[in-house]
Amino acid sequence: MKTDVVVIGGSAAGLAAAITAAEEGVKVALFEKYPYLGGIAKLGMGIAAVESRLQRERAFPFKRDDAFRLIMEHTDWRADARLIRAWVNEMPRTIEWLENLGVEFELLDIYQSPEFIVPTGHLVKRTRRVVMPPDEAKWLGVTGEARIEPDKPSPIEGGRTAVMINIMAERAREKGVEIFTSSPVRKILVENGRVTGVISDVKGERTQVSCKSVVIASGGFCHNKEMLKKYTGFELGTDIHVLHGVELIGDCIQMAWDLGAAKDCMAPAILTEPLLPYEPNLRCAFNQPFNLVVNQDGRRFVNEEKLGANWVHLAYAMVRQRNKCAYVIFDENIRRHMEEYGFEYIYYLFRPIRVKLDGRQFDESIKKALESKHSFLVVANSLEELAHKIGVDPSVLKETIEEYNFFCEKGYDALFNKNPRYLIPIKQPKYYATKYVLFMYTTVGGIKINEKAEVLNTDGKVIPGLYAAGDCAASVFAHDFSLSYMLWGANLSFALNTGRIAGRNAASYVKSIG
Structure with missing residues (x-):
């Protein structure tokens, strides 16, 4: 099998990367480990953005500079300032891009507490019903009474962002993205320091895929007990529990490290619930x-x-x-x-x-x-x-x-x-x-990237042809996950925006090497 760009992971960041790369005119293949696209992104409500059309119509005073300053101050400037600026600058363009794909938004006008100080929320409108079958509901861990009756799976309606994910999946196929579900990537291939392909179990058959660029958008490692203990100090199932059933084990994060990628700050996307x-x-x-x-x-x-x-x-x-x-x-x-x-x-x-x-x-x-x-x-x-x-x-x-x-x-x-x-x-x-x-919903961080979503090695150099987006590279939230509350919808916003940045730069890299 041969393509230009391989995207690993079919959730928000992966779909954003795949569609964006395809729009740049390169061939794209997306590989998702599980039978379903979207993962935990289907359980969300909306995303953060500033200077969007809806906000401009309301003369919303909070601008990109304000968002940049808030994020950097909240992280005590431990986050990569250039990456944060790239994310913030992309926000309004990503909302417009999603609207052009067919996603509709409304501004969130009720925040649950005074600590939601920045009303950045763009709720995805329920323009269609997305009812997940029992198997998918069980996989996501939201069966029956939303984990309270886990042994009684039933069809349930997904979150608002399930509408967005389904629209993105449709547009990806329309734009020529080849999508392979139940097809985990086992290895990223590199020759002479450059990415040359991947090995994937496509529907159970070991397959080598030749490509010029790879985008890792595989999420975190919240179900990997060893990684969680080693890199965050938490004991899974004792200290902390996972809110969903999607088994995120960090295998692609480890693949990147095996290729020399630098580790970045890691933490659980922590919260507490009754x-x-x-x-x-x-x-x-x-x-x-x-x-x-x-x-x-x-x-x-x-x-x-x-x-x-x-x-x-x-x-x-x-x-x-x-x-x-x-x-x-x-x-x-x-x-x-x-x-x-x-x-x-x-x-x-x-x-x-x-x-x-x-x-x-x-x-x-x-x-x-x-x-x-x-x-x-x-x-x-x-x-x-x-x-x-x-x-x-x-x-x-x-x-x-x-x-x-x-x-x-x-x-x-x-x-x-x-x-x-x-x-x-x-x-x-x-x-x-x-x-x-x-x-925790997931973990954040693991793979160090720059403002172009290029993966950096331990010497701070770019690994040619390798990109990462979403939670596996979201070290900005590892410093203090409450950022995702202060800037409502920030976690999903980071995934979508870094996905687009990665897809665009991966396509540009493919064109540059012929």
């Missing part, structure tokens, strides 16, 4: 700053304003705790407050939603969660009973709550300076609690 069903009232109730957060020892360790406001910061605080977990507690008094005055934070995934807690639906959700073997929910009539059920020392929890209630009565949190408006004492049964654990 062990609860995906039910709006229930989840929103626990993600409120009125609640109390304690560790396995029954002590406060974080300002509860991080609940719902910035799950990454809450996750980072949990990393320092024993068992790397947290328990969120509220009482009947706080429940009534949410019913009467409403939620402070509303997760955008649950739009539209009642601003106030629906008591009847909440009770139904409580009953369902208590019956589920896959969730962790406690309802107790006393603090001692609550402590025993969540496994903390009752005397310590009692002391913690007494101190917290004292702060509430004084209107000043002398420990973590929680906003006084959120200080509601916990003393009215029933008491509700759930457990939060660390999760």
Whole structure:
């Protein structure tokens, strides 16, 4: 088999690279390890951008220079400034490009907390239904009750970005991209320092593919226990868990390293979630700053304003705790407050939603969660009973709550300076609690690239013909993944934009060598 550009990976970055290279007039073949295209990109909502047509129409004041400055300051200038500038400059062009492919957007106008300080979100419009078959739903790990009933796969509707992925796949085929699913790449071939091809198991048959350039867009290594432990320090399945079933094992990252590629900063795309069903009232109730957060020892360790406001910061605080977990507690008094005055934070995934807690639906959700073997929910009539059920020392929890209630009565949190408006004492049964654990969507970083998405070797030199895009090269998020929250949709934006940059430069390289 012979082509000009091989793209490894059929998710957002890979499809963007393949389409862009094909538009430049070169032959492109895309190889996806799994039977389905899109991967976890199908579970998203939208992407970050600045200076788009929609934003210009609204006279949106946040510009590319502002985005560049925010990213660099947020990473303490540890990110590659030239790469960040290339990403930011590409943002409006990528939105226009996607619109020309047939993707429609609307601006996200509700952000779940004050810490979403930059409204960059471009929601993909649901211009078509994308219903994933049971096998794909199970593969993605969102079966039934979104992981709460993992043994009962059923067809589900994909996220908004599933619409975008399907449109991109259609356009890729229309533009002549050869797409091979269930076809993992096993090796990247190099002669005299230049990329010359790949070896892939195409539908189970070992095949050598000759090419002049390769774009690695294979994602992270969140399911590789050894790599995760070695490069991030986390124990998979103990310290941290994966939110989906796509087995990303970092094999192509290792292939790049084997060719001499430099390693770049790596980390899990970390966040924390409650062990609860995906039910709006229930989840929103626990993600409120009125609640109390304690560790396995029954002590406060974080300002509860991080609940719902910035799950990454809450996750980072949990990393320092024993068992790397947290328990969120509220009482009947706080429940009534949410019913009467409403939620402070509303997760955008649950739009539209009642601003106030629906008591009847909440009770139904409580009953369902208590019956589920896959969730962790406690309802107790006393603090001692609550402590025993969540496994903390009752005397310590009692002391913690007494101190917290004292702060509430004084209107000043002398420990973590929680906003006084959120200080509601916990003393009215029933008491509700759930457990939060660390999760990740993927890992970020691994392969070092420059602003042209060219892969660099350990001497800082370009490996001719080798490019990388998306999570496998997204070290910018490894410094502090909360960047993806501050700049809404940044993770997928990086994938799409570096994919386009890689595809364009890979095609240019092919033309330059004849």
